[in-house]
Amino acid sequence: MNRRTSLAAGATATLVALTLTACAPSTGSPEPGGAAGQGCDGDTVALDVWSWRTEDVKTYEKIFDVFEEANPCITVNFQAHLNTEYDQILRTGLTGSDGPDIAQVRSYGLLQPLVEGGNLEPLEDLVPALGEFDDAILDGARGREDGAVYGVPLASQTIQVYYNTAIFEENGLEEPETWDDFVALNDKLLGTDVTPLAVGARDGWFVPTVHDALTSAQYGGADFQQALRDGDTDFTDPAYVDSIQTLKDLQKYMPEDVTGVAYTDAQVLFTSEQAAMFAGGSYELAFFQEANPDLGLGVFQVPPPPGAALDHPVSPGYADGNWGLSAATEHPEEAETLLNWLATPEFGQLVADELKQFSPIPGVEFSDPIQQEMWDLYQENPAPYLLLVDYRYGDPVGTDLMGEAGQKLFLGDADAEQAAGIIQDGLSAWWTPGE
Amino acid sequence: MSGRRTAALPTSVALLFLLPAAALFAVFVLYPMATALTYSLFSWRGTAQDTFVGLDNFVTLLTTEPYRSQLPRAFAHNGLLFAGAMVVQNSVGLLLAYVLHRRERMRRLFQVLYTMPYLVSPLVVGYLWSLLLSPLFGPVNAALRAVGLESVAQPWLGDPDTALWVVVLVTAWQWVGFPLLVYGAALGSLDPTMEEAAMLDGASSRQRFWYVTLPMLVPVIGTVSVLTFIFSMEAFPIPYALGGSNGSPAGATDVMSLLFYRTAFGSGASNAIGVSSAVAILLFVVIVGVSVLFTRWFRRVERGLT
Numbered sequence A: 001m002n003r004r005t006s007l008a009a010g011a012t013a014t015l016v017a018l019t020l021t022a023c024a025p026s027t028g029s030p031e032p033g034g035a036a037g038q039g040c041d042g043d044t045v046a047l048d049v050w051s052w053r054t055e056d057v058k059t060y061e062k063i064f065d066v067f068e069e070a071n072p073c074i075t076v077n078f079q080a081h082l083n084t085e086y087d088q089i090l091r092t093g094l095t096g097s098d099g100p101d102i103a104q105v106r107s108y109g110l111l112q113p114l115v116e117g118g119n120l121e122p123l124e125d126l127v128p129a130l131g132e133f134d135d136a137i138l139d140g141a142r143g144r145e146d147g148a149v150y151g152v153p154l155a156s157q158t159i160q161v162y163y164n165t166a167i168f169e170e171n172g173l174e175e176p177e178t179w180d181d182f183v184a185l186n187d188k189l190l191g192t193d194v195t196p197l198a199v200g201a202r203d204g205w206f207v208p209t210v211h212d213a214l215t216s217a218q219y220g221g222a223d224f225q226q227a228l229r230d231g232d233t234d235f236t237d238p239a240y241v242d243s244i245q246t247l248k249d250l251q252k253y254m255p256e257d258v259t260g261v262a263y264t265d266a267q268v269l270f271t272s273e274q275a276a277m278f279a280g281g282s283y284e285l286a287f288f289q290e291a292n293p294d295l296g297l298g299v300f301q302v303p304p305p306p307g308a309a310l311d312h313p314v315s316p317g318y319a320d321g322n323w324g325l326s327a328a329t330e331h332p333e334e335a336e337t338l339l340n341w342l343a344t345p346e347f348g349q350l351v352a353d354e355l356k357q358f359s360p361i362p363g364v365e366f367s368d369p370i371q372q373e374m375w376d377l378y379q380e381n382p383a384p385y386l387l388l389v390d391y392r393y394g395d396p397v398g399t400d401l402m403g404e405a406g407q408k409l410f411l412g413d414a415d416a417e418q419a420a421g422i423i424q425d426g427l428s429a430w431w432t433p434g435e
Numbered sequence B: 001m002s003g004r005r006t007a008a009l010p011t012s013v014a015l016l017f018l019l020p021a022a023a024l025f026a027v028f029v030l031y032p033m034a035t036a037l038t039y040s041l042f043s044w045r046g047t048a049q050d051t052f053v054g055l056d057n058f059v060t061l062l063t064t065e066p067y068r069s070q071l072p073r074a075f076a077h078n079g080l081l082f083a084g085a086m087v088v089q090n091s092v093g094l095l096l097a098y099v100l101h102r103r104e105r106m107r108r109l110f111q112v113l114y115t116m117p118y119l120v121s122p123l124v125v126g127y128l129w130s131l132l133l134s135p136l137f138g139p140v141n142a143a144l145r146a147v148g149l150e151s152v153a154q155p156w157l158g159d160p161d162t163a164l165w166v167v168v169l170v171t172a173w174q175w176v177g178f179p180l181l182v183y184g185a186a187l188g189s190l191d192p193t194m195e196e197a198a199m200l201d202g203a204s205s206r207q208r209f210w211y212v213t214l215p216m217l218v219p220v221i222g223t224v225s226v227l228t229f230i231f232s233m234e235a236f237p238i239p240y241a242l243g244g245s246n247g248s249p250a251g252a253t254d255v256m257s258l259l260f261y262r263t264a265f266g267s268g269a270s271n272a273i274g275v276s277s278a279v280a281i282l283l284f285v286v287i288v289g290v291s292v293l294f295t296r297w298f299r300r301v302e303r304g305l306t
Helices: A003-023 A054-070 A083-095 A108-116 A128-132 A135-141 A165-170 A179-190 A206-219 A221-230 A238-253 A263-271 A284-291 A332-342 A345-354 A369-380 A398-411 A416-427 B002-007 B011-040 B056-063 B067-101 B107-119 B122-132 B139-146 B160-175 B177-189 B192-200 B205-234 B237-243 B256-266 B272-305
Strands: A045-051 A074-080 A102-105 A156-164 A195-198 A275-281 A297-300 A315-319 A322-325 A382-384 B042-045 B048-052
Touching: A045 A054, A045 A083, A045 A332, A054 A074, A054 A332, A054 A345, A074 A332, A083 A102, A083 A108, A102 A332, A108 A135, A108 A322, A135 A315, A156 A165, A156 A206, A156 A284, A156 A369, A165 A297, A179 A195, A179 A238, A195 A238, A195 A263, A206 A221, A206 A238, A206 A275, A206 A315, A206 A382, A206 A398, A221 A382, A238 A398, A238 A416, A263 A275, A263 A284, A275 A284, A284 A297, A284 A369, A297 A369, A315 A369, A322 A332, A332 A345, A369 A382, A398 A416, B011 B042, B011 B272, B042 B272, B056 B067, B056 B272, B067 B107, B067 B160, B067 B177, B067 B205, B067 B256, B067 B272, B107 B160, B107 B177, B122 B160, B122 B237, B160 B177, B160 B237, B177 B205, B192 B205, B205 B272, B237 B256, B256 B272
Parallel strands: A045 A074, A045 A102, A195 A275, A315 A382
Antiparallel strands: A102 A322, A156 A275, A156 A297, A156 A315, B042 B048
């Protein structure tokens, strides 16, 4: 996008935002037909809630009906904007006067522009339930500078390996217990007509996901994260270099010319049962089940290789979105009521059941057995999705660097040490170990 | 010159009629341009404008990583896109226009067929080609293998040596209709007696093209070249669809607008708005500067020919 089109986009975004808010029912006039307003003694207040999940509008309206029934004096106007334009629209909305009261906001680094701009309220005092959330998940909602929590965590994602149970059964394979098992089953599959591991490295963002799914335990997961935070090491650490070497060693189990294979090709390879395994995020589950309802699915964590930093396998995970409170809201009390409800197990269970997402709210259970298993595996042995969680606070972001380094690694243009060097050099533009 | 007299209105009335257009132009073009310029002169804390820093953002862009290495790489790729478009898109466009100009039958049909791709959104075109070129399921490699050209089958978009040329060719595939139409119109307006005179003098058809028709097309070639330059520098949807926001593989298809997009929206950097506005302004200055130089140069060439 050049300057002029970007400005045009900005102008359009503003116009869209203005039009949408103009179309929204004005404050105090509840939507006809809704449960809202009935049984309310005083004036009803309408809260504007913004989201980037255009595909979930109907479900969210259903979910908020539950809230409106319990709080007759508050109506929720749920508005979704196109995912790719959302950040721009939200920035405009929160800095102007026609913005949302509560909005879905991104996690970690991408949350920071709003925090630094003073567009969001810190929430620890307003939402006491935040104290019960997992600390690692709350990290996704913290301001970089003051450490305060600026969002109620909405969803989390875990990363693991999916496998096709039918293909495993056909070849007499089982979930691997040791690294040798894992290599042996890959070798066995290599002799069949299916691809052992469906990976698409043409999409740079997917490479760090695959790397962490396969090798997080090898470089040390949360321990390595802490060592980086303490300044005891950096990304040229031998353990991290070894983990990149492992990724290279496993390339022979991936599709040929893997840097030319798109992420969506890898998905199709797996759902069409032409590949036995897929290293990816929990967000894949709904798509896999929809694309091929007959697909027999299982999940496992990759066991660490000999000499790994950890002696047990892990599931990397990360927070994926929060509910933020606009600093410019005209209805702080009502917004506070809604935010507190968004932190209840009742809402979390609705997110799990209706939206099929991992709600990180303590006490939520999942009806899909695979989903529950992924969550249990994560709870047992969690790890951070390292490059996303801690290394998206500056330019260039860690995940982009791993994308480029991993592509060079697969192409043979860089060895493991050089790939680690690309990540370390890139990050050193804005990050010093121990800071 | 009676035409000129009827057009001459009293100045004040003329200005009055110009006012609505001028106001729209000011609000929707000049104001945003000025805003972008001011954005690039401030440091930002997220969405909040911080302090005036003069040209600091531009200095950052030229002296610190990752911009110091990504900026020249992206500019070079834009340059290659331009060179590729001139060689492939515009020469093929001219050739097709010339061939169509010389035969009446079905001219309309072919003009429509060749220009059809640019009625499709470039993002869609990009995604379609990325499907066609997939090494796993793509029909392009499958077709090559089917006719025994195994060795020619490539991971087209997965190899840094071929990826940028795929961008050039896909862009050309979509836009070849543009030079075709412009050159077609220009050829139609040329005085046919010139060519007839050359023919009577015994010039071959090749000589007539090179020494009669082509020189008369120079003004149009200039216009097409400048527009191609602008399109190439602004390229976004096709590179984005083929290589993602990072210019995969390994930055081989990275261009200026992707760099802008990443800087503005892809990072959690505090000063993202400041630095990305500087990228935008720099790109604008280069486009305007080079376009002006190009136009002048072509005018000189034109004068030399007449």
